[in-house]
Amino acid sequence: MEPRQMTDTWKVTLPCTREEADSLSEDGFFISSTDSVPTIVTREADPKTPDDWVIETYCDKEPDPVFLDKICELSPSAKLSDTDPMVEKLADQDWVSMSQAGLEPLRAGRFYVHTSNSAPLDDKAVVNICIDAGQAFGTGHHETTMGCLESLDRLKRLGQGFDNIIDVGTGTGLLAFAARHLWPTAQIMASDIDPVAVQVSAANAATNNIAVGYGYRAIKLETSNGLDHPAIGRRAPFDLIIANILAGPLIALAPQIAAAAAPDTVLILAGLLKTQQRDVVHAYMRQGFRLRHRRVENEWPCLTLVKAKEFGPAKSLKISRSPPASDYFGEC
Structure with a gap:
């Protein structure tokens, strides 16, 4: 260089x-x-x-x-x-x-996230990902992104496999790259409402030797308002959905995300504060999801939910009452 x-x-x-x-x-x-x-x-x-x-x-x-x-x-x-x-x-x-300069390398599960100013780790057990700060959110140096990396690593350690994955609001592309390392044969999409973020993700993919496009093991990048892009609809339903955005958009996107999920789809949500998690979980419970794991870093929870088997697409849901709080804030 x-x-x-x-x-x-x-x-x-x-x-x-x-x-x-x-x-x-x-x-x-x-x-x-x-x-x-x-x-x-x-x-x-x-x-x-x-x-x-x-x-x-x-x-x-x-x-x-x-x-x-x-x-x-x-x-x-x-x-x-x-x-x-x-x-x-x-x-x-x-x-x-x-x-x-202020972005020190960090370790999240098996992942080691560093900038181009820092050397990768020489360790076969570590997945090195290089992400430079710029005009997109998600360098891995905030609790929300770190929580997602830890949650993805946890799913892999539990032996879960996925074939069709989407990262909604991908930012720098980091979480999509992590998913590619964990499930190398899966079909993966990454979308963002901001075309600059999609360009940044493509550049970061090249830095990390990750293919983009329609090829084998390539990540398909799309500019999309939520899950509106026709290419996303054609690939749905997904068996793993990642969304690290704000609480408001997460709540607004609940019907779209539910429609793109099959029974047993795993959903990772982040970008919300502890004070907002009840409203976020409530929105997704109404769409048929159940909270399975919660990881909190400072004030930032990362939630893992699963779509219940008895629920089909979101449009078929008929829920007449709000689930009791104890249903989704017990131990998990």
């Missing part, structure tokens, strides 16, 4: 909420007012306050007022509090590498 050219760098920092940070990978918002494309990195400000996040934008030209106004649009909460973005000049820096 050729070294990146050093240049003057400007960093713009703005506080935001976690929901605002996640929305950056959903709306495809292009903030550049110049010919250069900035690098946008979002991170949790403090694990003790999981809703407090920060947007860091790196660019190679001094931000003008139009540029700064557009950045402020990314964080309505900052605008409401009259918080101005902090602008710093970082001279003679490799700013793309610098944006990765």
Whole structure:
């Protein structure tokens, strides 16, 4: 790999909420007012306050007022509090590498997730995945993605096999890549509402020597609002569905996900806070799913559900009462 050219760098920092940070990978918002494309990195400000996040934008030209106004649009909460973005000049820096500097490699089950600034582990028992931070959510360095990796690893250790998998809201593609390593002969799709995330996933697949497209063992990438894409409908029903997005979209997508699931389909849900899990689980119980396992990292649960055998497609469900809370918040 050729070294990146050093240049003057400007960093713009703005506080935001976690929901605002996640929305950056959903709306495809292009903030550049110049010919250069900035690098946008979002991170949790403090694990003790999981809703407090920060947007860091790196660019190679001094931000003008139009540029700064557009950045402020990314964080309505900052605008409401009259918080101005902090602008710093970082001279003679490799700013793309610098944006990765705070991302230490991590271990989640058999997976070792690292950036291009860190070496993979020389261990046959470890699955190395290289993911650089950029304009898509899901580097593996947040509790939600880490919880999904641990849950996927757990399913494999329990001896579960899958033939038809989809990762909804794939972000960087990381969870789809993990599924490919765990179930190498499965048919796998990965979708995202943001076309930039799909492009990022394709680039990350190339970095990790994972084929994309329709070929054998290739991951099929699609830009899709939920599961609306016709290609997703043609491949359904899936026997493993992964969705690491926000609680609101998870609840809204429950009927679509249920329609794409067969009896005994395993569903992994993440991106929600502990305070939101009751509403999320309730939405999926109404579609015929039952909670089987819950893993909580700080305030971020990762839920594993299974569609009950007696339930067919979502459109056939007729549930007249809400299940009691004890049905889905007992030990699992």
